[in-house]
């Protein structure tokens with residue numbers, strides 16, 4: 131069947147009289163929305179281009195060979211094996227037709243009574259084609275595997291070469307973005323350098339390997355308390371990470387990254403740039419441009435998209451503007467989970483009683499970031515935690531949040547082993563990474 135023919139056919143799904151809810155995206159928002167509606171009197175059609183859910187907070191551990199990729203992804207069909215009112219289709223949504231209540235995908239189209247857009251976000255390179263082409267993001271499992279392969283490929287090349295300049299470039303890792311993803315990646319790379327490089331790559335002097343963290347603002351972890359920022363800065367410096375604050379990346383051509391630090395232009399020769407400096411909402415075609423604010427879809431307090439009664443957006447893609455959050459809520463898992471659960475309750479109330487139950491109110495449970503394998507910072511309602519206590523709490527929260535018992539067990543066991551030794555998972559280059 132040719133792609134054009136497939137595009138024009140209706141999804142083959144069982145017909146019934148239940149309201150039909152199409153959910154786009156099996157991220158934190160999509161899966162928690164469906165879990166809340168499991169076996170309720172609605173028919174749910176979940177569409178995601180991947181047949182798995184990804185646990186993004188632990189991607190950096192896959193990138194650094196600390197965890198295997200299958201520990202941080204869960205098959206959608208397994209997650210919902212007892213959910214009789216959900217149908218999953220692996221497809222990429224290409225267009226939404228809100229006039230005709232229709233979602234068009236690369237394998238066909240489907241009509242809806244309610245549409246829930248939970249498409250999340252992707253790496254924002256702020257329009258720079260050369261940075262996008264030459265650096266690697268850290269937003270999905272493919273990125274994590276690419277970073278892992280690229281890092282190991284570079285180290286293999288570095289042991290082979292005799293040219294010192296080339297060696298330096300191959301063993302210099304530049305991370306752009308001082309948020310939690312960048313800080314966690316930098317800490318993990320620094321521990322790799324400190325504890326593993328000498329054993330695994332004895333031909334490389336550990337002084338040769340350098341890790342740079344570039345941050346546009348005047349502190350790392352700007353979304354956390356200043357105590358957290360200071361502690362993270364201290365720990366990373368002790369791990370020999372070179373941190374550049376107030377520094378903007380201007381370009382990266384695959385060999386040289388150009389940085390503007392206040393009024394100085396700085397060039398670093400490096401073969402690897404990991405870009406964690408921003409995300410943007412995955413906006414689908416067909417969404418009215420007037421409803422897009424800051425690369426996200428504007429929604430009201432019921433997560434309803436402007437002027438569309440039966441279309442909702444939740445999670446990273448949704449911008450719910452208020453006096454408290456003039457730019458919308460932070461793009462974090464807690465917001466996605468809480469919005470999805472609130473919307474599920476509202477839709478059930480609408481189906482049963484004809485009206486929504488309650489507007490969304492975000493309960494901020496705090497934020498955390500880990501720095502290396504035995505240290506973390508946590509800003510909680512009860513106060514600030516750091517060091518080993520912070521790390522234990524971080525590990526516990528992540529372990530209970532990861533989907534699937536098997537993944538919890540694999541990760542818990544792996545962390546326990548690594549707590550007492552610095553042996554990493556298999557540092558295998560299964561699929562080589564090549565820049566386009």
Ligand SMILES: Cc1cc2nc3c(=O)[nH]c(=O)nc-3n(C[C@H](O)[C@H](O)[C@H](O)COP(=O)(O)OP(=O)(O)OC[C@H]3O[C@@H](n4cnc5c(N)ncnc54)[C@H](O)[C@@H]3O)c2cc1C
Pocket residue numbers: 154155156157158159160177178179180182183184186187188189190221222223224248249250251268269270310311412414444445446447461462463464466498
């Ligand atoms: C490296 C990293 C670390 C993070 N660490 C933390 C943390 O420690 N704590 C925290 O709270 N948050 C963290 N976050 C943020 C958190 O992961 C996100 O806020 C959360 O994943 C948002 O959930 P979501 O469901 O909105 O989107 P996502 O989880 O991004 O899911 C979107 C889904 O939509 C699918 N999709 C998109 N477009 C289409 C399409 N056109 N057709 C079909 N399917 C589509 C995608 O395949 C994906 O499955 C981190 C993020 C990253 C990248």
